[in-house]
Amino acid sequence: MSGAGGPAFKDVDFSKSIQTPPDSPGKPKSKFTHKKTESWSKHFQNGNRRDGSWASVENKMAIPTSPGSHNTIEVPALRSPDADASQYMHNLSVSPSQKERRLSRNSFGAALPIPRSKRQSRLSSVTFPDVQEALRNASKESQRPGMPPIQPTREILVSQVQDVQSDKVKLAKNMAFVFDIDGVLVHGDRLIPEGKMVLDMLNGNNQLGIKIPHIFLTNGSGKPELARTEQLSKILQNPVNTEQFIQSHTPMRALAEYYNTVLVVGGEGYKCREVAEQYGFKDIIVPNDIVAWDESIAPYRVFTDEERASARPRDFSKVNIDAIMVFSDSRDYATDMQIIMDLLVSENGRLGTVAKDPVSQRIPIYFSQGDFLCPTEHPHPRMSQGAFRIGLEAMYKAHTGVDLERVVYGKPELATYKYADEVIASWMDVLHGEERIPENIYMIGDNPASDIVGGNMYGWNTCLVRTGVFQGGENDEENPANFGVFANVWEAVTAACRKQLGDDFKFKWDDRVNPVLHGNQSAIH
Structure with missing residues (x-):
């Protein structure tokens, strides 16, 4: 479980050998601390050498430095420099262990700079022109000289219900969801129906009429954030804001x-x-x-x-x-x-x-990013950027005789999760005026080797769904989801909400609700 007041990461949590790049002069530290998890520390403590030692770092990739930088945070890469291609040079196995693959992702000692919060995006938010125009017209009609504007009925009801059920509201603001996209909410350009149901509910179609914080964390890439969020908004039939959206790049x-x-x-x-x-x-x-x-x-x-x-x-x-x-x-x-x-x-x-x-x-x-496989509209996952990288590493080693040192972003790299924390806190400020990280964060993913292992190591609650890469048994053997395996995203999110908000929490708003009766009358399950 991820606690906002938990201890910050320290070098010793990962390995005594890691040397974190010194902060540049005048560079303020991030305002948020990030949670240490025993599993992450233990996972990387012995590197991936058979004798348990870290590989030599004499020729490690140079750490970028920028003394005048004030807008980035530098996160040390936590990987051995041994390339993934090494195993292919002697044993041409087409299915190496996912565990071995993730143990040898990055050049040890290199730095992964990430943007500092708050995120200064040059991209505007996604809006729906017809809805915005209707709101503007309603606002004009509600303007009365010398009188306050007329509030829409639903807003009044929501405010009253939330006042009555303030304890539940507090719990709802202390949880957040992090969604992978492909294989969880969509298959390519095709909607997974439960994805729309989940976003409807989290965007206010619930007992409290409250927006429950959620962001999107995908290893997908290749388009500007605005273009991708506009595309997702149309598919999911829900607004997706660029400020709650993280692609691999x-x-x-x-x-x-x-x-x-x-x-x-x-x-x-x-x-x-x-x-x-x-x-x-x-x-x-x-x-x-x-x-x-x-x-x-x-x-x-x-x-x-x-x-x-x-x-x-x-x-x-x-x-x-x-x-x-x-x-x-x-x-x-x-x-x-x-x-x-x-x-x-x-x-x-x-x-x-x-x-x-x-x-x-x-x-x-x-x-x-380093995913070997990616779910698409094809019935079987397709090879992704990780396959390209492994091929390149094999070429480089065959040509030079040495492993290629490189830096890989994306899940399950620590830097991606630190950045997600920054975005969650910023999005909490947008929704509820509270710039903080909720205590209960749920990662919903379909790929055990990226979504689940990264979330587990970062201390999040992880939910594995069966609508994408994972098609296995009761749970993944190497990277088991710690909160459970679910048929789809709706089942995962509603299970998490019941745990945090109670078994009586209703997943649909009803305009017939009567706040005098404590918000319970006619509420629909």
Whole structure:
């Protein structure tokens, strides 16, 4: 259980060897403390070496530093530098243990900067024009000279019910839900019906008429947050605000303070370039720009006139690329892997060069998430960004003889959960004017290797649903959900609400309710 007043994380909680990057001069610490969990500490204490020792960190990835930065928090990566591809170089198993995969995700000692709360988004909230227009008209009609505006009947009833049931209101404000999206609320662009039911209830269609805090935490990526929330709002038939929404690459906006010229990889068309621009990156290159400059760099690519016309070529033999950002799934493995490999063995990120010591001169590479599988509209989960990364690691090791050091964001990485805490507290302020982290947080997910293991290690209550990746028995054997396994998201959320608010809590609002009778008359279960 996650307590707002719980102790903050300390280096010793994870490993005595971890060296947290020092705060930059003048950099205020985050206002929120984050909960230590015994399982997280224990999980990473021995690294993933057979002898229980951490691997050498002599050639670890350089930690980005920005003395003038005031808008980011640096979270140390808690992974050994051994690459996931190591097991493939000697044993070509197609299904390595999920446990081993997550134990070797990040370069030990690297830092994952995340944005500091409050989140200063350049993206506006999702609104429904017809509803907003109706509210404006109603407001005009209710204006009476010298008199207060007329309140809608429901608002009066809700206020009275909440006054009468203040104890339940307090409990409702002390819980929050964190939803994975794909496989929990939707399958691609197709609604899971229980997803709409849940959001209707959490957005006020309940006994108290109260909005119960909830955010969305997905390893999905590839679009600007506003475009994704608008899409989700239409599918779920409920408003989804950008300020309660975290994609796998959302925390990577913090990296704009550390790197100037970056290669951004993945996604459809140029949508990830648009994402990077909104995050504040100054000089953004995508693979199409490089192919337009020199088509021979990708010998198997058929480059169309339309792609050439939309690209931004220049002489990349004179450009130093500071870092590689894989924001989303690659749409062209051959081209993207070739260009990334060229940069990883280059001299300080300059194409057309080969470094004398590619390890020490290697530029950093960041991945927005590490999921191997992702639920889609296809009946079986499809390979995701993690598969691309493992393939790249195998290529790099075969080419250089050393493991590729890299940093991976997304679930189940600690930085993603710290950032989620910041967003939950900020969203609590928006809903209820209380900028704090509720004590009872429930993670609803379908992937045991990311949603559940991350939530468990962070001290959240975890609920595993059977509408996505997980199709197993009573619970996942390696990463069991600590609150339970449920048929769908509705069953998970209502079970959590009953635990926190009582078995008598009703999951639908009724305008016939009579506050004089303590809000119980005609309430519908």
